Amino acid sequence: MRFNFRLESILRLRERAEENARLDLVKVRNKLAILESELEVLEEKIKITSDKLLKRLEEGSSGAEIHEWKVYMEKLEEEKYNLREEISAKKAEEQEKLKIYLEKRKERMALEKLKERRYKEYLRELDYREKKFLDEVAEKNHWRSKLK
Numbered sequence: 203m204r205f206n207f208r209l210e211s212i213l214r215l216r217e218r219a220e221e222n223a224r225l226d227l228v229k230v231r232n233k234l235a236i237l238e239s240e241l242e243v244l245e246e247k248i249k250i251t252s253d254k255l256l257k258r259l260e261e262g263s264s265g266a267e268i269h270e271w272k273v274y275m276e277k278l279e280e281e282k283y284n285l286r287e288e289i290s291a292k293k294a295e296e297q298e299k300l301k302i303y304l305e306k307r308k309e310r311m312a313l314e315k316l317k318e319r320r321y322k323e324y325l326r327e328l329d330y331r332e333k334k335f336l337d338e339v340a341e342k343n344h345w346r347s348k349l350k
Contacts, residue, residue: 203331205324213313220306227299234292241285248278 207213255271263271 203328205321207317207320209313209316213310213317216306216310216313220303220310223299223303223306227296227303230292230296230299234289234296237285237289237292241282241289244278244282244285248275248282251275251278 251271251274255268255275258267258271
C-alpha cells in the first residue's frame with residue numbers, strides 16, 4: 203500500500219502559482235532598485251551641477267548663461283520629481299505583489315500541512331495493519347504449536 207495524496211495536482215498548481223508570484227515580486231523589486239539607483243545618480247548630478255553653477259556665479263557669468271543654467275537645473279529637478287513619482291508607484295506595486303505572493307504561499311502551505319497530516323494518518327494506519335498482521339501470524343503460530 204502506497205501513500206497517495208489526492209490533492210497532489212492542486213498542490214503542484216499552488217506551488218507554481220506561488221513561484222510565479224515570487225518571480226513577479228522579484229521583477230518589481232529589481233526595477234525598483236534600478237529606479238532608486240537612477241535617483242542617486244541624478245541627485246549626484248544635481249549636486250555637481252549646482253556646485254558648477256555657484257562657481258560660475260562667483261567667476262561672473264552673463265545673464266544668458268545664468269538663465270541656461272537655471273533652465274537646466276529646473277529640468278533636472280523635474281526629472282528628479284518624476285523619478286520619485288515612479289519610485290512611489292513601484293513601491294505601491296511592490297506592496298501589492300508582496301501581498302499576492304504571501305497569499306499564494308499561505309495557500310500552498312495550508313495544502314502541505316494537510317498533506318503532512320494525511321501522511322501521518324497513513325503511517326499510523328500502516329503501523330496498525332502491520333501490528334494486526336503480526337498479531338494474527340503470532341496467534342496462528344501459537345495455535346499450530348498447541349495442535350501439534
